[in-house]
Amino acid sequence: MFKQSIRRLATEVKQITPTTTSPFNISQPSSYTLAQLRSFPTLEPITFLPLPSSIFTPAHKHTRKDLLWSAVIYEQDSMRVGSNYAVQKAEAPYSKRKLRPQKGSGRARLGDANSPHMDNEIKAHVIKGYHDWSTELNQKQYNKACNESLSLKYKEGGLNIIDGKCDFEHDFAEISQSFIDSHKLKDLNLLFIVDETRSNLENSMKSWFTRDKNVETMFRKDKAKYLSKLKGKIINKDEVMVRDILRANRIFIEKQALQWMITKYGDI
């Protein structure tokens, strides 16, 4: 069935002879590009899936790195909390006593220790929390960057489209180990983009990647940082960022989640 689905397209190819007399070499680009639809967790190809060329651009097209850069900066800015605390001169944490006499010491004039030019934590001009660091980016630019990042992974061969649910039957850590070993995914960043919460997949991946550390005894701040840097990430479709897609070496995306992303970010 896998071969038959594409066989018809191969026999249709005809020799094209240019008939136009225009000095411009105008031609129409392709409307679709093909990807393999795979089963999970075997990753066995089932059939071909026509993807829109407006999003999954062909290999010859240059990647818009400028848009990817803008989108990542925009996301990082929006993630900043802006709750830093800084001591200012008005708070006057030290005594107001004059440190040395005005005249006679042979050195410069000096007031109290609450001066920001001295070696202390006091800042003269500083942005204090509560501050909004988020920047703006045009919606079209962000949408284009999302498409470019997915397209980049498609061109690299790291995009796996899964038919049905991307979930394991059980939540044991050994299932994740078996999945990673059998598909040679060791030391690679994996990203699972799911349509809904897949608890078995999440629990299995988390228990496998955190097997060396006791996460429960970690501090809250360290725990969040440690979990955010794990190599296996499971993210819901509406929480995926461009940065997540770019960091991943292999992406496993459910067909429904891809449909949702094309609807939201695609210019269709």
Next chain:
Amino acid sequence: MRPSIISNTSLKIINKGTLYEFSSLSKISVSQLPNYNNFGNGNYLIQKSNFNHWPIYKKISNSNKVITEIKKIRGDITQFKNDLLKIEPSLEIESVNLNAGIVNIKGDQVTKIKTIFSKYI
């Protein structure tokens, strides 16, 4: 994208209604697939904008430098540049952006290039 902690108002969520449906393999023809007409190698496409205008704009920088910008070029941009120079050799190319598909030409050449496009494309 995950919502911002401080403000998530900058990204507007657009509800487009129904989900995108993938076409079935039986409905698409081979001419709609890549490598059929070798698009991008020696050929290109310039489309009009949604309001039926050619994507040619006059750009003034530093209040005195005038540049004509041709945008939305898909495919082989170098080939397009060469074809345009064959038709109008007097044009001076300022720069070519291969990533974004933009060709910049020195001076105000908007009317001239629009006429060429309307005649030949």
